[in-house]
Amino acid sequence: MTMNNQGRPTSSGSVNENEMPTISGDRGLQHEVSLIFELGRPGMTGVDLPQVQMTDKRLGGLRRKGPVGLPGLSEPEVIRHYVRLSQLNYSIDAGLYPLGSCTMKHNPRLNEKMARLPGFADVHPLAPQQTVQGAFEAVGELMKWLTTLTGMPAVAMSPKAGAHGELCGLLTIRAAIEARGEKRNRILVPSSAHGTNPATAAVAGFVVDEVPATEDGHVDADALEAKLGPDVAAIMLTNPNTCGLFEPRIKEMADAVHKAGAYFYCDGANFNAIAGRVRPGDLGVDAMHINLHKTFSTPHGGGGPGAGPVVLSAALAPFAPLPLLVHDGNEFRMIEHADEATDGAKPFGRMCAFHGQMGMFSRALTYMMSHGADGIRQASEDAVLSANYILASLKDVMSAPFGEGPCMHEALFDDSFLEGTGVTTLDFAKAMIDEGYHPMTMYFPLVVHGAMLIEPTESESKESLDRFIHVLRTMALEAKAGQTARFDGAPRLAPRRRLDETAAARKPILRWKPKELPQAAE
Amino acid sequence: MRYLPLTPDDRAAMLAKIGAPNIDALFRDVPKSAVVARSVFDLPDTQGELTVERALSKMAAKSRAAGSLPFFCGAGAYKHHVPSAVDHLIQRSEFLTSYTPYQPEIAQGTLQYLFEFQTQVALLTGMEVANASLYDGSTATAEGVLMAQRITKRPKAILSGGLHPHYAETVETVAGLSGTVTRSPVTPGKAEDIIALIDDQTACVVVQSPDVFGLIRNLKPIADAAHAKGALLIAVVTEIVSLGLIEPPGAQGADIVAAEGQSLGVGLNFGGPYVGLFATREKYLRNMPGRLCGETTDAAGKRGYVLTLSTREQHIRREKATSNICTNSGLCCLAFTIHLSLLGEEGFSRLARANHARASALADRLADVKGVSLVTESFFNEFTLKLSKPAASVVDALAEKGIVAGVPASRLMPHDKEARDLLIVAATETNTDEDCDAFVHALAELL
Numbered sequence: 001m002t003m004n005n006q007g008r009p010t011s012s013g014s015v016n017e018n019e020m021p022t023i024s025g026d027r028g029l030q031h032e033v034s035l036i037f038e039l040g041r042p043g044m045t046g047v048d049l050p051q052v053q054m055t056d057k058r059l060g061g062l063r064r065k066g067p068v069g070l071p072g073l074s075e076p077e078v079i080r081h082y083v084r085l086s087q088l089n090y091s092i093d094a095g096l097y098p099l100g101s102c103t104m105k106h107n108p109r110l111n112e113k114m115a116r117l118p119g120f121a122d123v124h125p126l127a128p129q130q131t132v133q134g135a136f137e138a139v140g141e142l143m144k145w146l147t148t149l150t151g152m153p154a155v156a157m158s159p160k161a162g163a164h165g166e167l168c169g170l171l172t173i174r175a176a177i178e179a180r181g182e183k184r185n186r187i188l189v190p191s192s193a194h195g196t197n198p199a200t201a202a203v204a205g206f207v208v209d210e211v212p213a214t215e216d217g218h219v220d221a222d223a224l225e226a227k228l229g230p231d232v233a234a235i236m237l238t239n240p241n242t243c244g245l246f247e248p249r250i251k252e253m254a255d256a257v258h259k260a261g262a263y264f265y266c267d268g269a270n271f272n273a274i275a276g277r278v279r280p281g282d283l284g285v286d287a288m289h290i291n292l293h294k295t296f297s298t299p300h301g302g303g304g305p306g307a308g309p310v311v312l313s314a315a316l317a318p319f320a321p322l323p324l325l326v327h328d329g330n331e332f333r334m335i336e337h338a339d340e341a342t343d344g345a346k347p348f349g350r351m352c353a354f355h356g357q358m359g360m361f362s363r364a365l366t367y368m369m370s371h372g373a374d375g376i377r378q379a380s381e382d383a384v385l386s387a388n389y390i391l392a393s394l395k396d397v398m399s400a401p402f403g404e405g406p407c408m409h410e411a412l413f414d415d416s417f418l419e420g421t422g423v424t425t426l427d428f429a430k431a432m433i434d435e436g437y438h439p440m441t442m443y444f445p446l447v448v449h450g451a452m453l454i455e456p457t458e459s460e461s462k463e464s465l466d467r468f469i470h471v472l473r474t475m476a477l478e479a480k481a482g483q484t485a486r487f488d489g490a491p492r493l494a495p496r497r498r499l500d501e502t503a504a505a506r507k508p509i510l511r512w513k514p515k516e517l518p519q520a521a522e
Numbered sequence: 523m524r525y526l527p528l529t530p531d532d533r534a535a536m537l538a539k540i541g542a543p544n545i546d547a548l549f550r551d552v553p554k555s556a557v558v559a560r561s562v563f564d565l566p567d568t569q570g571e572l573t574v575e576r577a578l579s580k581m582a583a584k585s586r587a588a589g590s591l592p593f594f595c596g597a598g599a600y601k602h603h604v605p606s607a608v609d610h611l612i613q614r615s616e617f618l619t620s621y622t623p624y625q626p627e628i629a630q631g632t633l634q635y636l637f638e639f640q641t642q643v644a645l646l647t648g649m650e651v652a653n654a655s656l657y658d659g660s661t662a663t664a665e666g667v668l669m670a671q672r673i674t675k676r677p678k679a680i681l682s683g684g685l686h687p688h689y690a691e692t693v694e695t696v697a698g699l700s701g702t703v704t705r706s707p708v709t710p711g712k713a714e715d716i717i718a719l720i721d722d723q724t725a726c727v728v729v730q731s732p733d734v735f736g737l738i739r740n741l742k743p744i745a746d747a748a749h750a751k752g753a754l755l756i757a758v759v760t761e762i763v764s765l766g767l768i769e770p771p772g773a774q775g776a777d778i779v780a781a782e783g784q785s786l787g788v789g790l791n792f793g794g795p796y797v798g799l800f801a802t803r804e805k806y807l808r809n810m811p812g813r814l815c816g817e818t819t820d821a822a823g824k825r826g827y828v829l830t831l832s833t834r835e836q837h838i839r840r841e842k843a844t845s846n847i848c849t850n851s852g853l854c855c856l857a858f859t860i861h862l863s864l865l866g867e868e869g870f871s872r873l874a875r876a877n878h879a880r881a882s883a884l885a886d887r888l889a890d891v892k893g894v895s896l897v898t899e900s901f902f903n904e905f906t907l908k909l910s911k912p913a914a915s916v917v918d919a920l921a922e923k924g925i926v927a928g929v930p931a932s933r934l935m936p937h938d939k940e941a942r943d944l945l946i947v948a949a950t951e952t953n954t955d956e957d958c959d960a961f962v963h964a965l966a967e968l969l
Binding site: 032033036037040044045046049051052054059060061062063067068069070071072073078081083086087089090091092093094097099104110112117119120121123124126128131132133134135137138141145148160162164167171195196198199201203245246248251274276278279282293299300301302304305306307322340348349351352354355356357358359362366369370371372373377381382384385386388389391392393405433438439444458459460461462464489491494496499500503504505509512 | 523528553555562583595599607619629640644646659686696700738768774794807819826832833845853862863864866867871878934
């Protein structure tokens with residue numbers, strides 16, 4: 001029993017405060033939140049707008065016949081609803097977020113402030129170009145940072161996320177191959193690749209051919225070379241790879257790919273390990289997307305938005321998609337149609353309406369200017385150092401399949417240390433939630449059994465890392481000692497216990513429906 | 523560097539624990555020739571907040587913000603007032619700095635708003651189900667075409683001439699690989715005879731309403747004709763506020779709705795990030811692209827939400843997935859859904875009426891100017907004018923006078939001769955009487 005500073009006991013005695021039901025159903029700061037459709041009352045609104053008179057004569061006989069079905073709430077009710085919802089979320093601001101391959105680093109608030117400058121945010125994509133020169137300048141400046149850091153001559157800015165960037169890269173490669181009068185339909189993808197790689201290759205109309213991994217977690221360079229042939233368009237390689245390792249034979253592989261007339265697409269999801277220290281252009285990369293929401297700290301926002309600019313080699317640069325930003329010595333100009341393109345450019349088409357994720361560009365540029373080239377290099381080094389520190393501190397109690405050599409910015413463990421304990425990777429991860437941590441990436445990459453991929457990023461202090469290591473060590477030792485109570489059915493202390501995902505998929509309920517109405521028929 | 527918590531002593535202690543003599547030892551697998559020195563990068567060093575803020579503010583000031591002058595651009599991106607509460611709420615750490623909700627026990631905040639968002643999108647569009655967003659309206663349209671090709675197992679997509687040209691080009695980029703894309707001729711202010719193009723190889727017809735010129739299209743006859751030939755109708759909406767006043771595509775027979783949600787909560791952002799809305803019929807659910815949030819219960823029997831039907835998605839299905847999308851527009855969904863929750867039924871209806879009334883009044887006044895005629899008979903908050911001079915030069919001349927008059931159609935379709943004199947004008951609740959007066963007078967002086 002502990003005492004507070006008045007000397008009174010603070011324990012509630014015999015009652016287990018975790019078990020005692022409350023009258024409201026809420027528990028302290030944790031509130032149960034109704035669906036917004038279960039709140040409000042007709043006629044109420046949180047926005048005061050005038051009641052305007054109008055006629056139907058210009059609506060083409062298509063005026064909406066019934067109500068939309070939206071609830072009416074005042075502003076304080078709306079704010080309370082979303083604030084309470086927010087309190088059910090874990091976040092990087094609140095704790096270490098060790099999701100491997102996701103790079104959950106600190107999101108500086110200066111980025112948010114700069115992105116909201118009216119000259120960047122309150123600008124229309126089709127406003128006369130002479131009126132938006134400031135926004136163009138920011139894009140141009142970001143392009144300079146990206147091409148300089150990667151050692152690549154060009155960058156396509158319009159892709160809206162990593163997977164969209166992959167598609168942009170592969171379509172650029174397709175255009176370059178067609179321009180040579182060739183047809184190549186096979187893409188080599190390592191078995192350790194992110195799921196987006198094969199999915200993108202399929203969307204881009206290619207056949208996916210899988211390259212195996214070696215025992216030590218690298219792409220099998222010999223198998224890769226054996227698969228090269230006149231029908232191979234490209235290889236999609238993540239480097240550092242998804243096992244958290246740098247591919248030591250990368251230049252050799254790039255040379256072989258080029259010699260076979262194919263291109264080297266690099267998945268840049270793990271650029272945070274090498275930015276400011278290694279230039280992908282020097283490794284023989286022809287195209288690489290950069291997840292601005294990973295390496296350059298634009299917020300993940302619960303799943304987006306991201307941005308996936310694609311840097312391109314000289315061989316691919318002419319085929320970059322529309323639009324193209326150029327500077328004619330006097331001012332910036334956006335080329336929006338293929339026949340306006342200059343300098344031999346042959347854009348393959350358009351990835352999306354307008355010209356990319358400006359709101360992410362301004363945030364990423366702010367991050368880069370804040371860090372500077374020296375800070376970006378230091379950040380990469382700290383990310384790699386922190387991952388290696390975790391690997392070195394845990395590999396005696398958790399099993400690290402490639403734990404001998406150094407890793408890059410993420411440390412990979414498998415579930416062999418849990419063998420015979422009855423505890424699974426999932427149980428282990430869910431028990432971390434009760435300890436106040438977001439779990440690491442689980443069951444990815446697919447090339448190891450029961451994978452646990454930990455990426456601490458450069459944003460954690462040594463004290464934070466030490467505490468995290470202490471918790472994981474203790475958990476691993478307890479599991480091995482047969483003390484498995486904390487893993488059984490974890491988490492217990494989160495806003496929800498484990499959720500029934502099977503039931504959710506078997507009979508999907510994907511929207512709220514008013515009770516009195518029957519379920520919509522097929 | 524203020525964002526990096528490790529001290530030199532920490533780094534030394536950590537290297538000692540690892541057993542590495544220095545940081546370079548951790549990069550030993552990197553080919554020596556690929557490691558570059560700091561001096562190789564012609565880029566500045568670390569800078570403090572004040573310095574960065576000064577530099578970027580100076581840069582931003584070289585743009586003329588839409589809110590700083592009479593402003594009438596639309597054509598797929600619309601200036602609306604976003605209530606202050608929206609931007610405050612989306613900047614809460616728990617929303618802003620969380621990841622995709624793959625651990626539902628500690629992500630119910632995100633999951634519940636996605637469930638509410640899906641419901642709102644389904645209600646607005648008159649459809650049965652909606653997903654948790656795609657990147658934007660144009661990529662949502664392209665995903666819709668791919669989905670229609672999968673469902674019908676037919677190759678051909680027919681795009682209305684009234685579809686925003688950027689959307690049409692985006693569709694051609696991806697759907698041209700898996701099938702064929704045919705564009706119907708551009709007929710400003712009139713509905714083309716798209717029905718005549720539908721045949722037994724047609725997977726889908728893609729029609730935007732209000733179209734790129736602002737014209738409200740009657741979708742019902744097109745839906746009926748498409749269905750009679752076994753094809754699907756994809757309805758595209760670039761101005762979601764229009765659905766506060768116009769019959770939703772779902773009620774007109776659409777099979778898939780792809781829309782841009784930027785008008786609610788998101789802002790102009792120079793073209794992105796925006797939020798792609800995607801809705802369809804329940805029977806096509808398993809062919810949908812993108813994330814879906816579903817209701818379920820937890821081990822204690824409490825209602826909760828999870829990402830579901832993920833066997834459609836790339837992280838499970840890899841090359842057999844329905845789409846390669848991973849990251850979506852999470853935070854923009856949140857902005858959208860908060861704005862719509864604040865509006866509610868009454869506010870949303872009032873907003874739509876205010877937009878239509880403002881645009882109608884402006885169209886009447888502009889049509890009275892000598893050298894101007896109104897091309898679009900029916901419209902929501904955007905209409906097209908035919909001018910006696912090339913529209914691009916008129917826009918440039920008015921920009922000189924501090925008025926952004928709209929989007930010249932020639933910027934979107936430079937090869938269409940008819941487009942040369944057409945000006946696409948949008949008016950929303952943000953345009954004041956003074957803005958409209960200034961526009962009318964300046965145009966009268968110029969023509």
